[in-house]
Amino acid sequence: MNFEDVTKIKYDVIVVGAGHAGCEAALACARLGFKTLILTINLDKVALMPCNPAIGGVGKTNLVLELDAMGGQMAKTADKTLIQLRVLNRSKGPAVQALRAQIDKKEYEIEMKKVMENTSNLTLRQGIVNKIIFEKGIIAGVSLESGIIFNGKAVIITTGTFLRGRIIIGNKDYEAGRMGEYPAMNLTYNLKELGFIMDRFQTATPPRVDKKTIDFLKMFIQPGENIPMSFSFWNSKKVYDNIPSYLTYTNEKTHNIIRENIDKSPIRSGMVKTHGPRHCPSIDRKVINFEHKKRHPVFVEPEGKYTNEMYLQGLTTSMPTDIQQLLVNSVAGLEDAKIIRPGYAVEYDFLLPNQLNHTLESKLLENLYFAGQINGTSGYEEAAAQGFVAGVNAALKLAGQHPLILKRSNSYIGVLIDDLITKELYEPYRMYTSRSEYRLLLRPDNADNRLTKIGFDIGLIKNSDYEKVIKKQQKIESLIEMLGEYTINPDEHNNEFLKAIGTSTIDTSTSIYKLLKRPEVKIDNIFKYFFENKGADNIKTYNDNYDKDILEQTEINIKYKGYIEREMLGIKRMGKIEGHKIRKNIDYFKIKGLTFEAQEKLSKYLPETLGQASRIAGVSPADISILMIFLK
Amino acid sequence: MNKSASDTIAAIGTKPGEAAIGIIRLSGNKSVKLTEKIFRQKNRKKISQMKTFSMTYGYIVDKKEEMIDEVIITLMKKPKSYTKEDVVEINCHGGMAAADKILELCIKNGARIAEPGEFTKRAFLNGRIDLSQAEAVIDLIRSKTEQSLKVAANNIKGIVKDRIEELRKRILDVLVELEASIDFIEEDLEVTPYEVLEKNVIEIQKSIDELINDEKRGEIIKNGIKVAIVGKPNVGKSSLLNVLARKERAIVTHIPGTTRDAVEEILYIEGIPLIIADTAGIRKSKNIIEKIGVKKSFEYISKSELVILVMDGNTQIDDNDCEIVEELQGKNIIICLNKIDLKQITSKKEINKKFKLNDIIEISAKKNIGIDKLEKKIKTLVLGEEEFNIESKIIVNNRQKNILLDASGMLKHAIKAMKLKMSEEFPSSDLKLAYNLLGEITGQTTTNEILDGIFGKFCVGK
Ligand SMILES: Nc1nc2c(ncn2[C@@H]2O[C@H](COP(=O)(O)OP(=O)(O)OP(=O)(O)O)[C@@H](O)[C@H]2O)c(=O)[nH]1
Numbered sequence A: 001m002n003f004e005d006v007t008k009i010k011y012d013v014i015v016v017g018a019g020h021a022g023c024e025a026a027l028a029c030a031r032l033g034f035k036t037l038i039l040t041i042n043l044d045k046v047a048l049m050p051c052n053p054a055i056g057g058v059g060k061t062n063l064v065l066e067l068d069a070m071g072g073q074m075a076k077t078a079d080k081t082l083i084q085l086r087v088l089n090r091s092k093g094p095a096v097q098a099l100r101a102q103i104d105k106k107e108y109e110i111e112m113k114k115v116m117e118n119t120s121n122l123t124l125r126q127g128i129v130n131k132i133i134f135e136k137g138i139i140a141g142v143s144l145e146s147g148i149i150f151n152g153k154a155v156i157i158t159t160g161t162f163l164r165g166r167i168i169i170g171n172k173d174y175e176a177g178r179m180g181e182y183p184a185m186n187l188t189y190n191l192k193e194l195g196f197i198m199d200r201f202q203t204a205t206p207p208r209v210d211k212k213t214i215d216f217l218k219m220f221i222q223p224g225e226n227i228p229m230s231f232s233f234w235n236s237k238k239v240y241d242n243i244p245s246y247l248t249y250t251n252e253k254t255h256n257i258i259r260e261n262i263d264k265s266p267i268r269s270g271m272v273k274t275h276g277p278r279h280c281p282s283i284d285r286k287v288i289n290f291e292h293k294k295r296h297p298v299f300v301e302p303e304g305k306y307t308n309e310m311y312l313q314g315l316t317t318s319m320p321t322d323i324q325q326l327l328v329n330s331v332a333g334l335e336d337a338k339i340i341r342p343g344y345a346v347e348y349d350f351l352l353p354n355q356l357n358h359t360l361e362s363k364l365l366e367n368l369y370f371a372g373q374i375n376g377t378s379g380y381e382e383a384a385a386q387g388f389v390a391g392v393n394a395a396l397k398l399a400g401q402h403p404l405i406l407k408r409s410n411s412y413i414g415v416l417i418d419d420l421i422t423k424e425l426y427e428p429y430r431m432y433t434s435r436s437e438y439r440l441l442l443r444p445d446n447a448d449n450r451l452t453k454i455g456f457d458i459g460l461i462k463n464s465d466y467e468k469v470i471k472k473q474q475k476i477e478s479l480i481e482m483l484g485e486y487t488i489n490p491d492e493h494n495n496e497f498l499k500a501i502g503t504s505t506i507d508t509s510t511s512i513y514k515l516l517k518r519p520e521v522k523i524d525n526i527f528k529y530f531f532e533n534k535g536a537d538n539i540k541t542y543n544d545n546y547d548k549d550i551l552e553q554t555e556i557n558i559k560y561k562g563y564i565e566r567e568m569l570g571i572k573r574m575g576k577i578e579g580h581k582i583r584k585n586i587d588y589f590k591i592k593g594l595t596f597e598a599q600e601k602l603s604k605y606l607p608e609t610l611g612q613a614s615r616i617a618g619v620s621p622a623d624i625s626i627l628m629i630f631l632k
Numbered sequence B: 001m002n003k004s005a006s007d008t009i010a011a012i013g014t015k016p017g018e019a020a021i022g023i024i025r026l027s028g029n030k031s032v033k034l035t036e037k038i039f040r041q042k043n044r045k046k047i048s049q050m051k052t053f054s055m056t057y058g059y060i061v062d063k064k065e066e067m068i069d070e071v072i073i074t075l076m077k078k079p080k081s082y083t084k085e086d087v088v089e090i091n092c093h094g095g096m097a098a099a100d101k102i103l104e105l106c107i108k109n110g111a112r113i114a115e116p117g118e119f120t121k122r123a124f125l126n127g128r129i130d131l132s133q134a135e136a137v138i139d140l141i142r143s144k145t146e147q148s149l150k151v152a153a154n155n156i157k158g159i160v161k162d163r164i165e166e167l168r169k170r171i172l173d174v175l176v177e178l179e180a181s182i183d184f185i186e187e188d189l190e191v192t193p194y195e196v197l198e199k200n201v202i203e204i205q206k207s208i209d210e211l212i213n214d215e216k217r218g219e220i221i222k223n224g225i226k227v228a229i230v231g232k233p234n235v236g237k238s239s240l241l242n243v244l245a246r247k248e249r250a251i252v253t254h255i256p257g258t259t260r261d262a263v264e265e266i267l268y269i270e271g272i273p274l275i276i277a278d279t280a281g282i283r284k285s286k287n288i289i290e291k292i293g294v295k296k297s298f299e300y301i302s303k304s305e306l307v308i309l310v311m312d313g314n315t316q317i318d319d320n321d322c323e324i325v326e327e328l329q330g331k332n333i334i335i336c337l338n339k340i341d342l343k344q345i346t347s348k349k350e351i352n353k354k355f356k357l358n359d360i361i362e363i364s365a366k367k368n369i370g371i372d373k374l375e376k377k378i379k380t381l382v383l384g385e386e387e388f389n390i391e392s393k394i395i396v397n398n399r400q401k402n403i404l405l406d407a408s409g410m411l412k413h414a415i416k417a418m419k420l421k422m423s424e425e426f427p428s429s430d431l432k433l434a435y436n437l438l439g440e441i442t443g444q445t446t447t448n449e450i451l452d453g454i455f456g457k458f459c460v461g462k
């Protein structure tokens, strides 16, 4: 096929950028049957993890699992390429537990690219986009720096840190999207010309060192779990190789090196002026801001199975390379460590996300979507989640169907998008469980129950998978019912058992349901004792009938019923104002009674519903009442 | 009628009978034009040309240009007025009749009668005051006693808001710790131990309960409590009322059965308003009038919050006394053993033994002995042992109290979860609700306080 022919192809959707957002967006569109083109500056860097080689973490796990429940790709590819899996917050409740997977970086890229190459309707192509093309005011495609034009009905921009990217190490800086890669300069100018408001953020990454030069004996080993697990709901569980990470600490010597050279740190020298993420500060900043702290942790993580590169989580810095070497060598176990790649900071343009709708379509131009780090987020998981939502919505719109609008009450992805479009963004946005007001409901364990139906209705979840979820749910419900009816007697035997598991004895016959309400009573113990030994007919060998997930969720539903119901009540209450649509073209400055701040903020964010308006900083409950009266 | 916030509203600013001058207050776009229509002055200067916060003298006329009253006009131009709208105050000195007439004229000329508290509502809607201040003003308008005026004045100054903000801050501090240990588990944070946090929550809950209790006491101080003086005939009930009221309010004679119909009086004891009733002496009587009086005495007993039972130390305890005590079961009572200036036939000890009642005070109503003790006793019974200086207290209003009750319940729930060593997200869920509830009192908007708190306090980041 020659260039001439290429330009004649009419794509439905063009995705610009093949990072974590771009891949999910393109896969969703193509899988839904739309002719999709994904363009990237460098086809050898598809789904790259430029920062830490890990997926998951507290809060982020929920995003990955929700994506998975609706038919996203990330969890599946993670399962295929992970080299260590750990459970975080294991001692806490199920709502805040999380998975963290160390990923083989290279394998992840190869695997994701393979998936895309083998998806029908999806075309991958290398090229630098410089402009969005219009025909009679309607989106018609994109053009490349080389002059080629691709036709498409919808465009999804997922360019990460590439827009006007600038890399800084010490007092040197140069234009680049990521280390060693071209930036995208013209696209950002084009977006501004089109009327989009862009701002600038910064982020940074630590140096990588050669494994052979590390003394692991001076560090603490961080092994993975040795129990069968999986990220994806749809993969079978297994025990992974579990290549360990290591933990070491900085010390006074490290801190002194930083203090002595602080004027060379770009955050001090003025080389970096923009906001970086507070959750991922450079070691320079940590030492300055927390002077009294004697040590900071450094996690030494493998970048993959087939490489000696080790990632130094905690030592993020963009100091000059020679200082970085000194810094690294001051840490226990890293005395002889050789830096393979220095750390660096990158500054980039991002789109102020209040210019987007809940579908991630821009308010300004129809059929133009934005997803991922370009919207001011940080993290692969946050990017992937947005990519999926943008991709699905681009497709649904072309198909003339209802959009996919996830809610704060059904998913962290809903929280993510709602936060992005209604809240002031001062730093790259990262997900935390504390961002959700319904944390006890939006658990990782029930993401399938919450969202698989949505994925099925869209057409990204197989019928058989959907049925699995329904069956699982039915089993949980019938088990709960059964446990409410199954009572045990206050005999000596039973009380002996209750004492043994550290709970108080009973003096009347009591249902197992009631026993499970006690925090100290665990469903596993109960089942082992009552159903395995005694052989109650219906659940003699409970392990065969009820797998771990089902027991776990049954227990959660019983034990935390009060909390869960309270959150559901909260959702119901909010539902009223959440569903209260605000008509377009309101002049907030003409509404009497609103404070000036509220008028300004409402005009800036143009909320779609009263619920959204109520979350804008500076809009008080009194303002909402006034708005409500006005809308009547 | 469609009540819009853009109407011009008018109301009489003084309560009937309270002041010699009447004030008619107008607020809204048309208040100046409207006043010009009904106001005349010698130099024919226009009100619209007056300086803001200035006064002018003249008179109000009706349609036939007949004078209604001499008045002083005060103009407060927007936005620097109470409501942030144009405000005109008409001070007339003809008392209520004139004020009524002028208000009527204002209405005829296009104003609308303001709903109760509407001026304040506008001040709030126009962003001049916050919710707790608005409520304080409404309290101020409605307050009956001098004490409650002081409370309302404190609230206008924003004391309630400050106090609630302080409580919120304390809850936030705990939340920051709890949330840090959830979301930042991968970091090496020195989070405050759970037991310490539990103690902090218990302390916060206590502070909230204190506010709730102060509200209850504040309510008493604002609205007073009902007290009945009861006893058999001729023990000195009317004499006691008189000495407490420091005036000859009730008739006193040596004839038993003098008081036939209850006598009510409002008086202050240690700053507490008492709505106190001297009742007819209780005994079995055949006299119809006296019978009705006795029946009324019982009604007073049942509707009072505090009963002062008077006994005569100069006579024997008899069946009448016993029956009355019987009748007072479950009531808050103080016994006054009266006439101690005379020979003591019945002693404090005897009463204590016979009726198992403790609060007994020896007095002489006639000679004014022990009355100060009685007054102190009333105060401690009503407001509690400790000193309750209302001016130094923060008294929330009813809406605020209800929110505080809910918040206190949430904190109790959190404490329970912490005692059970449930993981952080559970108490956190209660604390967040309490935090948001308190925000409703001050009308706070939502922001990222918790995350900001974590980043401010801990060295987070990898
Ligand atoms: N010596 C002495 N006489 C008193 C005292 N208190 C009241 N008295 C006299 O007792 C008589 C009755 O007093 P009241 O105050 O009328 O008694 P009351 O209880 O109101 O009587 P009724 O209205 O008839 O039920 C009057 O002659 C009073 O002067 C006291 O403390 N000492």
Ligand SMILES: [Mg+2]
Residues within 6 Å of the ligand: B237, B238, B239, B250, B251, B252, B258, B259, B279, B281
């Ligand atoms: Mg009397």
